[in-house]
Amino acid sequence: MTGRLGQAVGWARQGLLTVGAVLGVACILLTLGAALFGLRPLVFESGSMSPTIKTGDLAISHRVDASSLRKGDIVSVPTGTGTRVTHRIVSMTHEGSDAILALRGDANTATDATPYRVSHADVVLLHVPRVGYVVGWLSGPMGLFLLGLYAAFLVSVLVKRTPQSGSGAGGPGEPLSAEERVVPPSIPARKASARNANDKARLMATGGLSVLLAAGFLAGAGAQSSVTPTLAAWTDQTPITGATLTAYTVPPPPSGTTSAVCAVLSAGSGNEQGVTYSWSSGSTGTLSYATSVSPSTVVLTQSTTVTSGGTTTLTLKYDAPKSPKGTQVTVTVQSSVPSAPTWTSTPVTLGKFTTGAQPSSAPTCG
Amino acid sequence: MTSNLASVGRVLANARTRAALSLGVVMAVGATGTFAYWTDSVPVTGTTFTAGTIDLQVNGADSVSGYTSLNINNMVPGNTVAGTLTIKNNGTAPMKYSATSTSAPAVLSGALTVTVTGASTVTGASPSATCGGTALPGAGSTLGGATAAPLISTGRQLNPGASETICIQVGMPANAASSLQGASSAVTFTFTGTSDLS
Numbered sequence: 338m339t340g341r342l343g344q345a346v347g348w349a350r351q352g353l354l355t356v357g358a359v360l361g362v363a364c365i366l367l368t369l370g371a372a373l374f375g376l377r378p379l380v381f382e383s384g385s386m387s388p389t390i391k392t393g394d395l396a397i398s399h400r401v402d403a404s405s406l407r408k409g410d411i412v413s414v415p416t417g418t419g420t421r422v423t424h425r426i427v428s429m430t431h432e433g434s435d436a437i438l439a440l441r442g443d444a445n446t447a448t449d450a451t452p453y454r455v456s457h458a459d460v461v462l463l464h465v466p467r468v469g470y471v472v473g474w475l476s477g478p479m480g481l482f483l484l485g486l487y488a489a490f491l492v493s494v495l496v497k498r499t500p501q502s503g504s505g506a507g508g509p510g511e512p513l514s515a516e517e518r519v520v521p522p523s524i525p526a527r528k529a530s531a532r533n534a535n536d537k538a539r540l541m542a543t544g545g546l547s548v549l550l551a552a553g554f555l556a557g558a559g560a561q562s563s564v565t566p567t568l569a570a571w572t573d574q575t576p577i578t579g580a581t582l583t584a585y586t587v588p589p590p591p592s593g594t595t596s597a598v599c600a601v602l603s604a605g606s607g608n609e610q611g612v613t614y615s616w617s618s619g620s621t622g623t624l625s626y627a628t629s630v631s632p633s634t635v636v637l638t639q640s641t642t643v644t645s646g647g648t649t650t651l652t653l654k655y656d657a658p659k660s661p662k663g664t665q666v667t668v669t670v671q672s673s674v675p676s677a678p679t680w681t682s683t684p685v686t687l688g689k690f691t692t693g694a695q696p697s698s699a700p701t702c703g
Numbered sequence: 704m705t706s707n708l709a710s711v712g713r714v715l716a717n718a719r720t721r722a723a724l725s726l727g728v729v730m731a732v733g734a735t736g737t738f739a740y741w742t743d744s745v746p747v748t749g750t751t752f753t754a755g756t757i758d759l760q761v762n763g764a765d766s767v768s769g770y771t772s773l774n775i776n777n778m779v780p781g782n783t784v785a786g787t788l789t790i791k792n793n794g795t796a797p798m799k800y801s802a803t804s805t806s807a808p809a810v811l812s813g814a815l816t817v818t819v820t821g822a823s824t825v826t827g828a829s830p831s832a833t834c835g836g837t838a839l840p841g842a843g844s845t846l847g848g849a850t851a852a853p854l855i856s857t858g859r860q861l862n863p864g865a866s867e868t869i870c871i872q873v874g875m876p877a878n879a880a881s882s883l884q885g886a887s888s889a890v891t892f893t894f895t896g897t898s899d900l901s
Contacts (some may be wrong), residue, residue, distance in 0.1 A: 354718055357725030383796070383898050384756075420901040450801065450895055487728075490728035494722040571796070573759040577788065577892040579770040582873065584811050585777035586885035614810035680881045 354494070357487070367397075367646070375400035377459050379413055379423060380446040380469035385442030385571040386411065386423065390461070395468035398459035403436035407457060413459040414438065423461065424449060589625065589682035590649070590670045591616045597687050599702035602654070608696040609638055611654035614687050615669065618649040624672040626651065627681070631667045635660045636690070651687065657696040665691045666700075757794035759896030773890065775829055778811075782830035783874035787823065790859075790894060791866035798896040799858030801841075805891050809848025812888035814879050817846050819855055822870035829845055834870035846873070846890060854892060860900060 370376040377398045385394040389411070398413050406412065406429060413423040424440035427448055429435075433454050441448040474480045591597055602611035618624070626642040628651060639654035653668065667689050673681040690700045761767050772786025792798050802819075806812035820836040827833055841857025854871070861867065871892070875883075 351718075354721040354725060357728060358721035361724040363729030365724070368727075370743065385898070416899070420899065422899065447895060450803075451898075484728075488726065491722040491725050494718050559706065571757045571794075571798070571896075571898040573757055573765075573794075573798075573896045575759050575765055575767070575894045575896075577761055577762045577767045577770045577894065578889070579768055580773040580786075580890040580892075581887060582773065582778055582784070582811060582815065583776050583887040584875070584879075584883045584885060585779045594824075674779045677877065677879070678880075679878075680779060680884060 350494075353490075357491070363534075366578050376462075378472075378536055379421075379459070379461070380472055381423065381464075381572060382469075384648075385444045386425070387444045389443050390464050391466065392468040393473070394464045395472060396461045396464035398423075398461045398487075400457055402457050403431065403434060406436055406438070406460070411461040412438065413439070413461065414440070414455050416453075416455045422449070422453075442572065445572045447572050449572065474667060515622055585674065585680070587624065587672055587674055587680055587682040589672055589685045590618075591685075597651075599688050600692075601699050601702060602652075604657075604697070604699060605654065609654050610657045610693065610700050611639065611652065611703065612690045612700055613650055613652050615648055615650045616687075617647055618644055623675060624677070625675045627671045627673065628653070628687075629669045629684075630660065631669065632664065635664075635666050635679040655692075657693065660692060662692055662696070663694045665689055678688050757792060757796050757798040757896050757898050758797065759800055759894055760793045761788050761894055763789070763791070770892075772825075773871065773878045778830065778875050780875050780877045780879045783833055783871055783872055783893070784829050785802045785823060785825040785827075785832040785834045785872040787868050787870045788892075789866055789868045790861065792861035792863055792896065795863050796897055796898050797860060797862045797900060799860045799900055800858060800894055800896040801858050802892055802894045803847060803851035804843065804853040805847045806888045807849065808886070809846075810886060810888070811883055811886035812846040812890055813848055814875065814883055815846055816844060816874050816876060816886075817854065818842055818844065818872050819878060820870050820872070821867070823868040832872070834872040836870070839869065844890075845854065851863045851893065857896070858900075861896075 338390060367376065367378065371378070377400065379396045379398055380395065381390055381392055381394045384390075390396060396413075406426060408426050408429060411423060411425050411471040413421055416422050422440065424442045424445075426438050427441045428439045429436050432454075435454055436458075436612075438455060438458070439448050440453060475484060484688070544655045597614040600613045600615070602613060604610055626649075628639060628640045628642070630653070636656040636659045637653065638656050639652060642649055642651045651668075651670065668687045669684050670687045671681050671684040673679075690702050692700050723853075758765070762770075767788075770788075772784070773784045775782065775784045778784075790800060792800075804817065818834065818838050819842040820834040820838055822835040825832050826835050839855055839857070839859070841853065841855055843853045843856065845852055855869070859867070873890075
């Protein structure tokens with residue numbers, strides 16, 4: 338290896354180690370913080386909290402009880418569907434030890450469709466731009482592969498022999514060969530003991546690393562969710578207005594003799610007398626009519642309504658010999674919708690007529 | 704004191720110390736699933752970033768103020784009205800949309816029935832217009848009053864640029880009370896899109 342290249346590799350190695358150590362300490366502190374103080378890192382998968390927090394940001398949150406939550410806090414809460422949403426509290430009500438939160442993303446025009454009932458929530462303390470992308474990428478297959486390589490490199494540094502001052506044998510990092518392990522009697526005892534001390538250090542380093550890795554495995558198994566993805570979901574609302582539905586008002590027939598025209602019919606066989614009432618029904622559509630007369634002692638033989646050409650005509654015939662003579666009769670009519678007989682108008686008095694004094698005499702209107 | 708600082712400096716400068724500290728990164732990131740990935744006992748779900756925005760448009764607009772397809776003046780029991788709406792994701796990220804209905808006053812609307820299908824056209828004409836097909840999953844059956852009622856409660860996914868047409872049918876049951884005569888309700892539908900696809 339040439340000196341210049343070797344120097345460059347050395348610097349790269351030193352730089353990697355130093356940067357790694359700084360990040361490593363930060364990660365260890367964060368992991369400890371998560372365990373001791375309920376801190377939880379959150380990776381923002383979407384940007385509805387922008388411009389405060391954008392997609393790909395990493396936030397540090399702190400778990401607090403519902404009673405400690407305040408309007409305006411940015412909180413992360415689990416949704417019913419197993420994901421997590423991080424939005425700002427726009428209003429809240431307390432119910433016992435729970436809080437019911439109405440949340441809205443800063444970039445959203447609408448409050449989240451459903452309120453969240455929580456006993457505790459993760460309040461966002463601070464956020465770091467774009468670090469979430471790094472964490473997300475490192476959690477992917479390529480990132481895992483590179484992490485594995487990086488871990489292997491660290492392990493190689495950890496278990497490598499360090500050069501001993503005063504020891505001429507063996508270059509730095511050169512593994513012990515089988516021959517070297519056999520200490521020839523000609524080598525001074527001082528050097529042999531240095532070798533033994535070196536081996537011991539290497540054994541200790543390897544043992545320590547094994548413990549560290551085992552702890553890492555346990556931490557990994559126990560803390561699957563140390564970095565939690567969170568949705569700061571965009572929402573967009575579109576209102577549709579303008580639909581007006583109005584129910585039909587069943588129009589009653591016109592009331593009063595001025596509106597309904599009364600006409601006297603000529604007598605039929607057996608002294609059957611009758612009157613008709615006609616009125617303009619306009620464009621109200623086809624209606625059914627229920628007719629009643631008062632007094633009820635009038636014996637009706639026909640009561641039919643016919644609507645034609647915008648005019649409705651009610652024909653009333655009665656058996657004159659069996660009905661009261663010279664009596665004023667009130668005609669009451671109620672209209673209804675043919676398809677919905679229960680939908681009726683208010684009953685109105687269509688008009689009155691007076692039966693003849695004799696069964697053979699015709700009735701008179703009014 | 705100085706020698707203490709110096710020895711601390713020497714320890715920190717030591718490659719092994721730094722290497723050991725560096726393992727913290729592996730541990731912390733690894734905790735999200737690295738080790739599970741290596742042992743293949745738990746699938747790595749990964750983190751999906753949703754960049755971009757969503758823009759829910761109905762009939763090509765961000766708000767529709769003159770939707771008159773459902774208008775009816777003389778509604779009697781048995782009548783049905785129907786109208787279609789085209790929902791589009793005009794944004795750059797996938798979204799799911801749902802819809803609710805409100806109305807005021809709610810006397811009439813409270814007695815009406817509603818259904819939503821995927822039909823792209825209305826069958827027949829008012830006052831007996833209907834929507835073909837079966838009701839969409841999570842379709843509501845009643846209209847909301849002051850409090851919103853779900854119209855489409857099961858989110859429907861639309862990818863960027865995609866659109867679909869739905870058909871809303873409102874009817875008055877045959878047994879609607881006669882006291883509803885002359886009542887009127889203005890109905891508002893609110894469509895909400897979200898980038899939360901869960």
